[in-house]
Amino acid sequence: MAERKIGVGILGATGMVGQQFISRLARHPWFEVTWLGASERSEGKTYESAAPWRLSAPMPEAVRRLSVNACVPGGGPKVMFSALDAAAADTLEAQFAAAGHIVLSNARSHRMDPLVPLLIPEVNAEHLCLLGEQRKSKGWPGAIVTNPNCSTIVLASALAPLRLFTIRTVIVSTMQAVSGAGYPGVPSLDILGNVVPFIGGEEEKMETETLKILGSNGGRVPYPAVVSAHTNRVPVIDGHTMTVSVALDSKPGIDDILEAMRTFRGRPQELGLPTAPDPAIVVMNESNRPQPRLDALLGDGMAISVGRLRACPVLTHKFVALGHNTIRGAAGASILNAELMKADGLL
Amino acid sequence: MAERKIGVGILGATGMVGQQFISRLARHPWFEVTWLGASERSEGKTYESAAPWRLSAPMPEAVRRLSVNACVPGGGPKVMFSALDAAAADTLEAQFAAAGHIVLSNARSHRMDPLVPLLIPEVNAEHLCLLGEQRKSKGWPGAIVTNPNCSTIVLASALAPLRLFTIRTVIVSTMQAVSGAGYPGVPSLDILGNVVPFIGGEEEKMETETLKILGSNGGRVPYPAVVSAHTNRVPVIDGHTMTVSVALDSKPGIDDILEAMRTFRGRPQELGLPTAPDPAIVVMNESNRPQPRLDALLGDGMAISVGRLRACPVLTHKFVALGHNTIRGAAGASILNAELMKADGLL
């Protein structure tokens, strides 16, 4: 790709998710961060002085001296990655879309809007069909495309190949990393040597977002299954692990399911998008895998790993799934969405 | 109780579970440790020099100078608590019963024997009725009584009050403490900042032991439900937490279930046994409880705590349960079994 890179902006550039966008875009072959937006408190400062950098990878040189802008729609590049928290995203993202920006959002604000794609490119690339109606109905020259919650994306990705067998019900119990709660996030006194069996709003998101993602007509017809979620926080830094029991209507054999998972490919793999993991789903054979410390970074953090597929005496099958919550479950998801849109001529 | 205390022995006294027996019996009003058995390597040593003490509570003075015996049936007191590992328990426990000892065992060896009670005094005290037939059939002057696996006891106790509503199916996903694996047990490299989604043999135990415990005719007729378990190890020292989805046939309201749990009492509570927790089940109201670090020691480690009872869209209800795995799930369980037998004139 000898063409010039596409300049992109980051809304909410100084927070944890913003930092992850910047870090993952640092050597991206198609995109280049040219604009940083944050709260007014940071306006005019260099990024270096405005952002309390918390990633182990060092701050990319290219952004250190960029100056931080207020998040005012209309300024900056057309393509905006949104790392805004939900409170800010509620109004700002629509304003940016109205001002002509393509907003690739990691916030929850618009995920369940029937006209906004809740996109996992391997799973429901065709949901981008909503954009025409979104523009017409909202009157936006731009657009909003969202990615799922960090636990939903693991579940929905692991379930996607099982649609072959018609999914009836799903019971999932998560063990989620603390990085999912941002910074400062979970106090150490709450989680060191402990389990917190509750994450506010998380179960509802998993139970509804999953069905929109797997659904048809751009997600407006939810997938006809029922999901029940238990969400828990455990003392892990990165990587959401979950146990999943599922009832599959066509009662496939274990090998059929493994084959469906192993060969699962979507448009990112077909198009060879720059950050597409291949395989999309890593099926592990060891009896005690996947594990977050060993496997969260598979596929450069973009692969979902599954293991321990076996019969469930209550539903029909059960297994373990894992994904990297701040890569595949946040910044990396939005970036892959942007790559798909670029490949499809939608940027 | 001005009577003299009953002398008891510990089989496998130097290991972790043996230490917990000794620690919990140190100030017991009815029982007094007068005999310690271990492998031949320790024979003749003082307990102090033979046991690598690993509990934070100091070694009780009364056992420091006791000398350690080989585990030879016939010697020592009638009542023996067994902290043997399964390999040793397989043959030794039956030999002790054959020699006239009452063996209260924490090992898995005889749990599923149809003539051996798998006892939780609050749940199935009537299973002690097996002892007559056990003696007759095995020709033992003594007896073996077992307590469940450390994760099973939490699940079975939490399910016990739900029998009122007829349980059809159960899906449980555990987050288990490392102390459940003994010492040295889980290597720190495997579990620091990690989740291991597999514990060998544990799922099978939960799926079968639970139904024997809740069953009738001394457990020989398993409870007619189906249990599916996912078992996981997390970086917690003490306390097994689990999420439970359950299908209840009579479709009770949330309040009916809470009432059943809160008022659940068994013979230990009625008899006021020395280490019986009261209430047997602590129902927590906070949205993020129970948690192992805060709640595992409720009822001096003998209570089961539950919380977050709510509707399950796939089965009928779901909740979180927690118990202390090395107290209620090991030594404390055997001791409560012995208290019940003493109160019932069976020692």
Place this chain on the structure above:
Amino acid sequence: MAERKIGVGILGATGMVGQQFISRLARHPWFEVTWLGASERSEGKTYESAAPWRLSAPMPEAVRRLSVNACVPGGGPKVMFSALDAAAADTLEAQFAAAGHIVLSNARSHRMDPLVPLLIPEVNAEHLCLLGEQRKSKGWPGAIVTNPNCSTIVLASALAPLRLFTIRTVIVSTMQAVSGAGYPGVPSLDILGNVVPFIGGEEEKMETETLKILGSNGGRVPYPAVVSAHTNRVPVIDGHTMTVSVALDSKPGIDDILEAMRTFRGRPQELGLPTAPDPAIVVMNESNRPQPRLDALLGDGMAISVGRLRACPVLTHKFVALGHNTIRGAAGASILNAELMKADGLL
């Protein structure tokens, strides 16, 4: 003690240290919590509804329905335990002393005031002699007595018996628990599987408070030694561990030092104060002790434990010391101070 208990108040009753005061006073033989003070936000609420209880021991029944007062001097009982943060303590504690209260403070605000005792009853009980001059000079009918910072109290207690041998220099490196930072305190993302080699202001406190405590003339003449501190945060819940190298002028043998530590007693031990640990210093023989998880609760959390005493090739000796930072290093310290004052007729 059949006398009526002395009613006491808690300034800053809803925070973590306030909760620890309440928990530790719940069954105190001499004192009874009758008054709770907090910020205006909590005024008029019951304690139960005002305090986000975070201890594993449940909230004592006696305080659940007590209503919370604003911290206005003059109201409430004469004896006030202060769990205020430094910002509030700066002005409020002096106002309470001026209004006639005896303030037993855990805050840093007045620790280095030359007229305020920085008290460890085992170490410098005689520093209470400052109170006469404090009253005269400040014009307070009441008084302020402080206890040291949670890391200083461990170091100063371990050094106290070494004054026999004349201490010249001390180099200490700490590994401190997260509970020392209060709640929410240290974010889990900062400390899970990590070490943070910096705690703001902590090294300065250890280097100066220690010398005041060990000093003469009420601490106005600092002990003539030099202390150098490295302070680090580690992923431990409770218990500050520290390695200490020390130069002792009289070059005693290892056994002389061990004897001095083992036999170290102060007025709390002589008077048999209710919460005085006995021994004050637990000398451990195992090569790998003390350890926070096993030993922080020695002496009901009030003992200091030391181990690994050996020659230091650079200074003269080195060892490991440990204490419970939220008990001996906070609420427990103030309570022992109050017990000493009560025994000395100073309340």
Place this chain on the structure above:
Amino acid sequence: MAERKIGVGILGATGMVGQQFISRLARHPWFEVTWLGASERSEGKTYESAAPWRLSAPMPEAVRRLSVNACVPGGGPKVMFSALDAAAADTLEAQFAAAGHIVLSNARSHRMDPLVPLLIPEVNAEHLCLLGEQRKSKGWPGAIVTNPNCSTIVLASALAPLRLFTIRTVIVSTMQAVSGAGYPGVPSLDILGNVVPFIGGEEEKMETETLKILGSNGGRVPYPAVVSAHTNRVPVIDGHTMTVSVALDSKPGIDDILEAMRTFRGRPQELGLPTAPDPAIVVMNESNRPQPRLDALLGDGMAISVGRLRACPVLTHKFVALGHNTIRGAAGASILNAELMKADGLL
């Protein structure tokens, strides 16, 4: 380097350090693993089936099908990296040297042999001068070159630039990662939420190896300073952190020392060796760095990071140092030693 790569072997290929050698050599520009040695138990198996792979980076394809050999001297390539444990290394390494192999050893067995270089290429490259005498005196056609213990290499590297100012005394207190103890290593029950203030033999190694490394005449004349070490285990996966107090004879200013550290370069940097970190020492400006989770991987795990340089009131200066114990402190160290020897024509 279009030349053919040099084939190398790994002694002890199936253990943790052996795996790290294999992982780090997978894409090495000069070396290629062509031979794997392990205990007789593994002989004849493929590496894939013989090695319980425990690194998060997957097993390199190139070694999966290599068959494992017994460690018999004479067979295999000339250059052997030794990941043997000390018991095996005691005799085997000398046998391999006697059979003509160049053994680059991570074991402690020969480190203090006066004829064996204890090499850190940045610090004492000239110690390779021992090889001539080693060959002559031992009668070996091959040679043994060792790298230091994982905590020593951090300390010695951080001290190396301070030789400019003449080091008199050093007091170091470590906070070491569990990976330093190999697998299974430290039981999780010992270290979760805990500190273990003792690591067998570690303090002696730091106190002696450091002076040999910094010494002259190939290390036969130890550096004329005194080192006192406190070594502690903390719940960290990778990265040994240590606090260091040092007495420098020429009493330099802080800026002089920082300059000496920042500009510290050795032959690896001058020669541009493939895995040489540049800078060799990363001086961090933030007040709370270095931290193992954020900084252990600096320089691809080969850099030493230091921070918090300030005056020490007892000695003259103090600071924090950090290095990756399984990379710079083990396999990576041996590999850099081999690169230096290759560049110097010694392979």
